[in-house]
Amino acid sequence: MKHLIILIKSAWQSAPAFRLALSFLLFLGLVAIILPWLPLPFQPNELDLDAVYTRPFDWTRFQEDKSFHWLGTDGLGRDLLSNLAYGTRSAFAISLPVMLLASLLGLLLGAASGFYGDRRASISRGRKLMLVPALFFFLFYALYVPLQLTSLQVASTDYWLAALLALAVPALLVVGIGALLKRIPYLKAKSSLPLDGLVLRLIEIETSIPRLVLILALAALFPPTLMALSILLVLTFWTGPARLARAEMLRIRTLPFFEAATSLGVPESRLMVKHALPHLLPPVAVAFSFGLAGLLMLESTLSFLNIGVSSELVSWGRIIAGIRANTSAWWLVVIPGATLSATVLALQTCSYYLLRASQHRVS
Amino acid sequence: MATSLLKRLLLATLVLWSIATAVFLISKVMPGTYGSEQLNQADPGYYSRGDATVLDRAYREFLRSTNQDLPLFYFSVASGATPDTLHRVFPMRDRLFLERLALRYGDPRQATLFFRNLKGFETAIAEQQRTILQPYLYAIYQHTQPVQLQHALQALDTLPLAPTSDTQKQRMLADGYTLLNTSIKHRYLQPAFQWHGLSNQYHLWFSGMAKGNWGISLRDGRPVAQVLYEAIGNTWWLLLASMVFASLLAMELALLMIRRAGRKWRQITLPFLFLLDSIPVFVLAILLLVLLASPAFLQLFPVYGMGYHTASEPNLFARMSQWLQYMALPMISLVLVNLPYLTNQFYHALKAVSEQDYIRTARAKGLSESAVIRRHMLRNALLPVITLLSDFLPALVAGAVIIETIFAIPGVGRLLIDSVLARDYPVIVGIVVVIALFKLLSHLLADLLYHVADPRLRQAAR
Numbered sequence: 001m002k003h004l005i006i007l008i009k010s011a012w013q014s015a016p017a018f019r020l021a022l023s024f025l026l027f028l029g030l031v032a033i034i035l036p037w038l039p040l041p042f043q044p045n046e047l048d049l050d051a052v053y054t055r056p057f058d059w060t061r062f063q064e065d066k067s068f069h070w071l072g073t074d075g076l077g078r079d080l081l082s083n084l085a086y087g088t089r090s091a092f093a094i095s096l097p098v099m100l101l102a103s104l105l106g107l108l109l110g111a112a113s114g115f116y117g118d119r120r121a122s123i124s125r126g127r128k129l130m131l132v133p134a135l136f137f138f139l140f141y142a143l144y145v146p147l148q149l150t151s152l153q154v155a156s157t158d159y160w161l162a163a164l165l166a167l168a169v170p171a172l173l174v175v176g177i178g179a180l181l182k183r184i185p186y187l188k189a190k191s192s193l194p195l196d197g198l199v200l201r202l203i204e205i206e207t208s209i210p211r212l213v214l215i216l217a218l219a220a221l222f223p224p225t226l227m228a229l230s231i232l233l234v235l236t237f238w239t240g241p242a243r244l245a246r247a248e249m250l251r252i253r254t255l256p257f258f259e260a261a262t263s264l265g266v267p268e269s270r271l272m273v274k275h276a277l278p279h280l281l282p283p284v285a286v287a288f289s290f291g292l293a294g295l296l297m298l299e300s301t302l303s304f305l306n307i308g309v310s311s312e313l314v315s316w317g318r319i320i321a322g323i324r325a326n327t328s329a330w331w332l333v334v335i336p337g338a339t340l341s342a343t344v345l346a347l348q349t350c351s352y353y354l355l356r357a358s359q360h361r362v363s
Numbered sequence: 364m365a366t367s368l369l370k371r372l373l374l375a376t377l378v379l380w381s382i383a384t385a386v387f388l389i390s391k392v393m394p395g396t397y398g399s400e401q402l403n404q405a406d407p408g409y410y411s412r413g414d415a416t417v418l419d420r421a422y423r424e425f426l427r428s429t430n431q432d433l434p435l436f437y438f439s440v441a442s443g444a445t446p447d448t449l450h451r452v453f454p455m456r457d458r459l460f461l462e463r464l465a466l467r468y469g470d471p472r473q474a475t476l477f478f479r480n481l482k483g484f485e486t487a488i489a490e491q492q493r494t495i496l497q498p499y500l501y502a503i504y505q506h507t508q509p510v511q512l513q514h515a516l517q518a519l520d521t522l523p524l525a526p527t528s529d530t531q532k533q534r535m536l537a538d539g540y541t542l543l544n545t546s547i548k549h550r551y552l553q554p555a556f557q558w559h560g561l562s563n564q565y566h567l568w569f570s571g572m573a574k575g576n577w578g579i580s581l582r583d584g585r586p587v588a589q590v591l592y593e594a595i596g597n598t599w600w601l602l603l604a605s606m607v608f609a610s611l612l613a614m615e616l617a618l619l620m621i622r623r624a625g626r627k628w629r630q631i632t633l634p635f636l637f638l639l640d641s642i643p644v645f646v647l648a649i650l651l652l653v654l655l656a657s658p659a660f661l662q663l664f665p666v667y668g669m670g671y672h673t674a675s676e677p678n679l680f681a682r683m684s685q686w687l688q689y690m691a692l693p694m695i696s697l698v699l700v701n702l703p704y705l706t707n708q709f710y711h712a713l714k715a716v717s718e719q720d721y722i723r724t725a726r727a728k729g730l731s732e733s734a735v736i737r738r739h740m741l742r743n744a745l746l747p748v749i750t751l752l753s754d755f756l757p758a759l760v761a762g763a764v765i766i767e768t769i770f771a772i773p774g775v776g777r778l779l780i781d782s783v784l785a786r787d788y789p790v791i792v793g794i795v796v797v798i799a800l801f802k803l804l805s806h807l808l809a810d811l812l813y814h815v816a817d818p819r820l821r822q823a824a825r
Contacts, residue, residue, distance in 0.1 A: 210761035212761040214795075217779070301645055317645075344641040345641035
């Protein structure tokens with residue numbers, strides 16, 4: 001973490017563009033947080049049918065005693081300014097947690113695949129054999145049973161029971177029965193676990209279709225809730241951080257300090273956390289801000305197409321969709337479009353300077 | 364080289380198979396299909412009481428003709444509490460009820476018996492008593508606690524009924540009480556494995572796909588292959604033309620920037636491209652549409668569609684010019700969207716080559732700047748670009764999805780959106796498979812081209 005803060009500091013001191021971009025992002029974050037206390041005259045979903053398609057700063061409509069649509073309204077008289085502000089909130093409320101989870105998943109998988117490669121992770125054949133039923137039972141209790149339980153509306157203790165079994169049964173299989181199987185000489189022999197190959201295949205499969213097409217196809221299948229969409233996004237966005245983390249891990253593994261630590265007999269967990277993780281964070285941070293920009297674009301595209309998100313969700317994409325009914329209402333695309341582009345630009349600028357700063361340090 | 368190509372081909376087939384399988388299985392596991400909502404929700408109408416049964420029969424027929432009444436996969440793993448004939452129960456509402464019943468009381472056989480008798484009782488009820496019984500039936504269907512079921516059953520027990528339905532009622536009540544008494548808690552935690560054999564949806568679908576039978580679109584009843592063929596025809600030329608234009612433009616820009624005197628160009632172009640890169644596709648397309656094709660500003664281009672119908676068959680030139688008119692804005696959007704990435708890649712490829720020794724030699728020989736760039740640098744820089752372009756063509760499809768929706772072009776992207784909105788799974792699966800296939804083929808093609816273009820690789824292979 002210290003590593004990352006130093007990087008941000010050095011980028012902040014050296015590049016004015018980075019300062020500008022980060023300030024803009026912080027400003028947007030602030031707006032999203034203090035939204036309930038802002039003196040916005042309208043609610044985002046409030047219809048004002050007397051003022052349909054009002055232009056921005058239309059002073060002919062200004063009256064002292066009435067609230068004013070500063071940035072105009074859309075076809076149903078919804079206020080553009082409050083939609084913009086609340087849209088900021090939902091954009092970050094969706095994309096930040098999704099990207100955090102995706103980065104964590106990518107970091108874990110990428111680091112593990114880079115660290116262990118195809119050969120280094122080895123377990124006994126007996127345990128390897130047990131991994132398959134263990135995975136099966138885990139999926140059964142962690143996925144299937146809870147899904148069935150949701151239709152029953154049962155007490156939460158039943159869910160806890162399922163969660164307990166999801167952890168206990170696989171552990172029993174791998175640790176308990178795996179130890180028993182070690183008595184057979186053939187099953188006791190160690191065999192390698194091709195972690196790297198598995199992760200790479202997974203990435204290859206996921207990236208063999210354009211992400212938008214994948215999300216669209218899957219969004220049709222899942223129920224259109226925010227939760228389902230978020231899970232879908234996490235499962236498709238982890239590949240970017242995973243690739244970078246894997247590449248960085250491969251590089252670190254050959255560096256002298258790491259080899260020295262390995263030869264000193266530092267345990268694996270300490271190697272990962274103390275020696276590898278600080279170096280892995282900057283590339284993952286770059287992938288994070290880059291992925292965040294992609295997520296923002298994707299989220300607004302989906303709400304523009306009205307697929308996978310409910311049409312009640314206030315978002316920048318929904319405002320822009322209003323232009324399809326009336327192509328002369330330019331403000332419906334220019335203002336939210338500019339905000340969206342500026343945010344994406346700021347994120348890309350941040351990731352560019354972070355990348356440069358980290359490369360600078362390495363060289 | 365042959366073995367490496369074969370290995371890649373095998374791997375590519377594996378990837379294609381896993382994607383198609385995943386999309387197919389997920390599409391089947393998730394509840395709700397095309398038309399099921401209309402057919403399921405139709406309650407007996409005002410005009411005819413037969414509506415419900417007719418609709419039910421039609422729905423069953425629909426499911427049978429689309430193989431949806433078969434088990435999904437070769438085997439299934441379900442909770443030990445679910446009845447093994449669950450997939451034969453229709454409509455969906457009844458199936459979910461039976462599933463809930465079986466899960467709650469942990470006895471699949473008794474739950475099925477109770478369910479059947481309940482249905483039998485429901486059909487045996489006399490018309491006059493239907494309204495009286497409705498609240499009790501509702502309580503049975505919606506109960507969340509065993510106590511609620513018990514109350515409903517006891518209330519039904521005391522209710523006097525016509526003799527025709529009374530025997531059915533007694534049977535149903537007996538089964539209901541048995542179900543309540545024999546209920547085993549947490550039976551659903553025990554997994555049960557079941558083998559279905561070859562007669563399952565996945566097997567039929569996959570063997571059909573392999574034979575070239577891609578299924579029938581649920582939306583308009585036409586073969587998926589034909590629907591796809593028509594859509595691809597419209598998208599293909601748009602994609603190809605935009606890709607050619609974008610590549611040429613990007614290359615010229617990169618060549619301008621790589622010159623020694625290109626500093627000025629770099630200062631103008633790079634920020635512009637950076638800015639362009641951060642504008643999402645749909646915002647850019649709509650901006651162009653608003654600015655160049657709406658009566659409020661400039662109306663230079665026609666807005667929607669692919670042209671208009673004329674009585675006489677126009678000649679090739681007239682058709683081309685009409686196509687160009689309608690495709691100009693979509694093409695401009697696609698080119699602009701992809702320009703930053705392409706230019707950046709071309710520029711970096713050229714830059715890497717320009718630091719090589721032979722370029723210095725060429726300059727030292729006194730060759731002119733353009734000769735050095737066009738004859739020495741470009742050919743070598745184009746090598747990595749081959750891979751890039753093969754990667755890029757499928758990525759264009761994603762942009763085309765949005766552009767086609769905005770400009771109302773009946774291509775693959777628009778087809779995808781329409782099928783997604785209509786939950787037309789056969790078409791969605793078909794599109795995903797086609798796009799994945801397209802990407803894999805272009806990768807293989809790039810590999811081949813690479814070997815043809817770079818003599819060093821051929822040497823290494825020997």
